Amino acid sequence: MLEQQLINGLTLGLIYALIAVGYTMVYGVIQLINFAHGEIYMLGAFFCVTLITAAGLPFYVAMLMAVVCCAMCGILLDIIAYRPLRRAPRLAALITAIGMSIFLQNLALIIWGSRSKPFPRTALPGYLTEQALTVGSVGLSWLQLFIFAVAIGMMLLLYLVIQKTRIGTAMRALAQNRTAAALMGINVNRVISFTFALGSAMGAVAGILVAIYYNTLYPTMGYTAGVKAFAAAVLGGIGSVPGAMAGGVVLGVAEALGAGYVSSLYRDGVAYAVMIAVIVLRPSGILGRAVTDKA
Amino acid sequence: MMGRAMVAQAKRLLPVAGVLLLTYPLWPGASEYVLHVMTLALVYMVLAMGLNIVPGFCGLLDLGYVGFYGIGAYTAGLLTIHYDLSFWVIVPLAALNGALWGALLGAPTLRLTGDYFAIVTFGFSELVVLFLTNEIWLTRGPLGLPGIAPITLNLSWLHPQWYFEFYGKAPNFYLAALLVAGVYFVMTRLEDSRLGRAWYAIREDPLAAACCGVDILRYKVIAFAISAAIGAMGGCFYARWSMFLSPDMFKFWESFLVLCMVVLGGLGNIKGALVGAAILVCLGELLREGLGAVGLPPETRFMAYGLIMVLIMRFRPAGLFPAIAASGRANPLLAALSRRIAAGDFAGDRGDNRDTPA
């Protein structure tokens, strides 16, 4: 029983981690909680399903195209909504982010309807719907293995991009000091766009994986997932990419255990409670830096 | 864009419009529906003025305001059903309960930067909804809390026949109007006081405020508690007016809607909050009808609210009607000062300042 909970929690946690990375990267470069990130995640799932059902594309192609579309949505979101407010008070950008989140969510509601849809499972490669192995009462499906592989692969890729590439170095420079980075000749807006694209792509992948995992997608799915992923980012220390990954896994496992052993009614409450507790007790998170004002 | 002349004209018409609206229930053929919408607008005015304290005066984003609204509403509902307390006793109790939760939540979290605070308030209000949904023994959960008695006013100790029940729309409308007037009165007085100035200082620059002797944490907690108390009072009235409560009345959308009202009217602008509430309640009703006519679910009206917020922040961050925000000018001390400056009373102090451009 415990093993099963752990496996389920880990699956969920890796997905949270994928979304959380998007929050944390954007926060790192422009110090904004991008509330609309959860909606990008939702759009990823809808794009993928629409490409499969309407355009008849095979699953992997549809997934790749949906991810690319979401990356572009992320860039557009920044250019249209956030870029004009770079010099405005932070409250203005934060309110805009909430506004965009609600706007996108309801746009999806109008386009795809409010009812939840099943994921077209016939389009999935056959093995993804099968059980991989069963040991005693503990089962592990190919789908879960697929999620592990994709999530861990994406994170390794992200790590390499951030640590080894020029643009990754520029991102880190921007997170340290935007003015100095600009003075060193870094094209700030390009780096920010890249950050949004990268974060949105990760979010879209998470959205698609969740839609397959739970076999359902609906326009408001980005709402709770977004908050939980944000909680994961806070837990790991906002601005820290490894922290977001760790935070996602910890939160996913905590939630599965909480639902299994405490009360399934408060399943979502675990995330909120963890988030509030971390913010109150250790605002810098597990791996983050302390947030202080400068004189 | 509104011209200056139009604003001046609108101001002259304002008292007439006010009287017409306030006497509406007495008109022959007054529509129950319109009266209901007007009362709803008044409830949201109370909420918007209460929320305004936190993002408007202190510059902190509060995404969980509806949590306090819910706490107030359920406090009132439960006290009415189980203890049959009078509305007039419940209002201060509910306000106190709201303020208590506000202080409990605010004291540990308001030390942090504004972003964290926003997300904590959000989490809090979601927890309130989860609590209301799951603690069935107390709240009956998703079934809701029906049969809350309407408001009564028992003055029979003055005169044996002075016992009133607030059935029907008109008495509740006037009670709500009274509530709005009361909160507005308190808000305008706070705005132009030592307390209000401390809040403004925190909004503008917390660090400089601290160096001016303002205990930032303390004044943030006070602001948050007052805001929560007003939200709870709004909830209290709502419970006794609608006579039914359910947890999904207090979801995040409500917080968002109230925030949108405050943003539309202009953050920190008390009159703006009133105008924003009136506009969005009316817009909500129109959209509900209009969207239904084209076959869209009524929730999609939130798309318009989202868009309004984005556009306001981009193009008119001071709100739709910054011209209405001439508050503080009414202060006789400042008016006297303004006259003295105009009369050149301080011209002698300029000294050798003539070369600095003003």
Added chain:
Amino acid sequence: MTPLLELDRISKRFGGLHALADVSFTVACGEILGLIGPNGAGKTTLFNCISGLHPPSSGTILYAGSGGLMRINGRKPEQMTALGIARTFQNIRLFNSLTVLDNVRIARHCRTHANFVRAVLRTRFQRAEEQAIVEAAMERLRFVGLAHHALADAGNLAYGDQRRLEIARALATEPRLLLLDEPAAGMNPRETRRLVDLIQAIVATGVTVILIEHDMKLVMSICRRLVVLDHGTHIAEGPPAAIRENPRVIEAYLGRGAVHA
């Protein structure tokens, strides 16, 4: 001389960085002390320690209160202000969208008392206090020569006026010790001359001043005593004439080898 402030081996570390290391000196009542040193010497950090924004990592700050010298380490900024320590900021920090008068009225906060209930009821006490706040604020604004701008937005003031408004705001807290962080930065010679007059007028009212300033002519002309910091350490102290000749100070400013050049 009666000491107003005594710093005893003040250190401040940010992570591995020693911003201040064992800085000790004393400030006497009623003096103008110049605090100088190259960029990054730790001057502003020292102000942050004294004003309570960043409490020192170690060391003792003693301040002459009502009952003799007392230790004031680790008190919060608003408590320091209440004790009579006020400051200005190197990069001006006014409440820009509020009026000039409101900027100064806010600084009366720690000397006034009206609370929520009194504000709502607008009691006789509260009205009298509001009147007194306006009067006190206007007095400070007249003192720095900004009274005629009282109802303008602070953010719209000319640069030099903004600096003087910051001083008026600090004065409105009724300080005994005023910390001025580069008040002449960005001022033209005429504004600087006015500032010198203003600082001397402030000291004449009995306020003690510590002045961080890069304009050496200004510092040498109004300070009787200077303290020099370099890389977070106290390297020299004394009257301007001696400081000017001090080889360590010259080295700190001009680099090694300059002394022999």
